[in-house]
Amino acid sequence: MTDRTEEGKRILQYRRIAQRPWGAQWWEDVQLLSPFTWRGAARIGKVQWEWKKLFQSALALLMPLVFGKKIRMSEIVPRHSVIGLSAIWSMAWLWRGTTGLRAVWHKTFTFSRWSQMLGFPSVRSPAQEDAWRVLSERIMQQRAYRTRKYDVYLPLPTGRAMEAILFLPGFGVEHVAYAESAARLADAGFVVVVVSAEPLRVASKELGFASSRIRDIPYQVCRELNVPLSWSVMGHSLGSFTATHVSLELDIPRVVLWGSAPMDDLIADLSNSNKRVLILQGSEDKIIEFMVPDEHVRQQQTENFYRKLPKNTITKMIEGGNHKGFGSYTPAFSIEKSSGIPRSEQQSQAVAFTVDFLQNV
Numbered sequence: 001m002t003d004r005t006e007e008g009k010r011i012l013q014y015r016r017i018a019q020r021p022w023g024a025q026w027w028e029d030v031q032l033l034s035p036f037t038w039r040g041a042a043r044i045g046k047v048q049w050e051w052k053k054l055f056q057s058a059l060a061l062l063m064p065l066v067f068g069k070k071i072r073m074s075e076i077v078p079r080h081s082v083i084g085l086s087a088i089w090s091m092a093w094l095w096r097g098t099t100g101l102r103a104v105w106h107k108t109f110t111f112s113r114w115s116q117m118l119g120f121p122s123v124r125s126p127a128q129e130d131a132w133r134v135l136s137e138r139i140m141q142q143r144a145y146r147t148r149k150y151d152v153y154l155p156l157p158t159g160r161a162m163e164a165i166l167f168l169p170g171f172g173v174e175h176v177a178y179a180e181s182a183a184r185l186a187d188a189g190f191v192v193v194v195v196s197a198e199p200l201r202v203a204s205k206e207l208g209f210a211s212s213r214i215r216d217i218p219y220q221v222c223r224e225l226n227v228p229l230s231w232s233v234m235g236h237s238l239g240s241f242t243a244t245h246v247s248l249e250l251d252i253p254r255v256v257l258w259g260s261a262p263m264d265d266l267i268a269d270l271s272n273s274n275k276r277v278l279i280l281q282g283s284e285d286k287i288i289e290f291m292v293p294d295e296h297v298r299q300q301q302t303e304n305f306y307r308k309l310p311k312n313t314i315t316k317m318i319e320g321g322n323h324k325g326f327g328s329y330t331p332a333f334s335i336e337k338s339s340g341i342p343r344s345e346q347q348s349q350a351v352a353f354t355v356d357f358l359q360n361v
Contacts, residue, residue: 169196
């Protein structure tokens with residue numbers, strides 16, 4: 001317990017050094033309650049919504065504000081608790097004596113849908129101490145900076161044309177968790193932009209990772225650094241599938257996929273493109289076996305997966321590596337045993353394969 005407490009204190013110190021711009025957390029909270037966020041989550045989870053009922057529920061939740069409710073919600077509502085918010089507003093109706101109007105709130109419907117959607121925030125995987133330490137050190141060295149939408153890791157100045165990597169995080173993973181790998185890539189000469197997938201940490205097209213959210217980031221980074229950049233896109237786990245879609249939408253020629261399970265229904269069809277693709281897998285990665293336990297179905301999905309990729313796609317295996325070893329985070333749930341190699345070694349190999357690929361295509 002003492003060790004965990006001390007680790008928590010150190011992480012808090014690193015977080016203070018690596019603070020994001022003012023308003024970033026507030027904006028993520030707004031996004032978490034946005035109907036667009038929950039609509040996207042519903043599409044991913046194949047949840048059926050009755051929008052008329054949900055609209056009526058939203059009106060009922062907002063009506064106390066019109067009546068000038070005095071209690072400050074920020075003091076009594078648990079963070080990221082939609083159920084808690086609903087319960088508070090239910091009490092507000094009782095306090096105001098408006099139980100007749102409260103009938104427009106389809107509480108049973110709303111609660112059942114929210115309970116299904118609340119699984120997304122509950123699988124958030126926090127970055128570990130090593131990742132926060134690296135990020136804070138790079139910021140103090142002026143080799144990294146943070147914005148509301150992404151973190152940027154900078155190479156040492158060389159005077160030559162610069163290349164950049166757009167990195168999309170895995171499902172539920174705090175994007176800071178990729179600080180160590182991003183710093184290694186920056187040391188190899190790349191500008192690395194690790195995109196935030198908040199508030200649900202789901203780098204999915206349905207949750208805003210289409211071109212509408214991503215397209216401005218390369219332009220913004222070029223403007224911030226005041227240099228032209230040649231871009232590649234890469235991602236880990238779910239972020240790797242999204243990276244294939246982003247490569248098509250933004251016409252990015254080089255794509256790197258870390259820990260990409262062969263799920264043929266999630267990947268974009270790149271088979272007729274001239275893109276260059278690198279896939280890195282860990283030999284101990286058990287995610288695909290967990291998601292698709294039937295071996296025959298798994299083999300069929302793998303074949304379909306590779307049919308959607310260019311014929312010159314390169315696949316590399318990291319012996320002893322597992323799924324979570326590509327980042328530095330504590331999974332909300334894990335089906336993997338410890339990897340056969342240290343996490344730092346897996347990330348070192350992953351970066352080496354990636355750098356060799358990007359510098360020679």
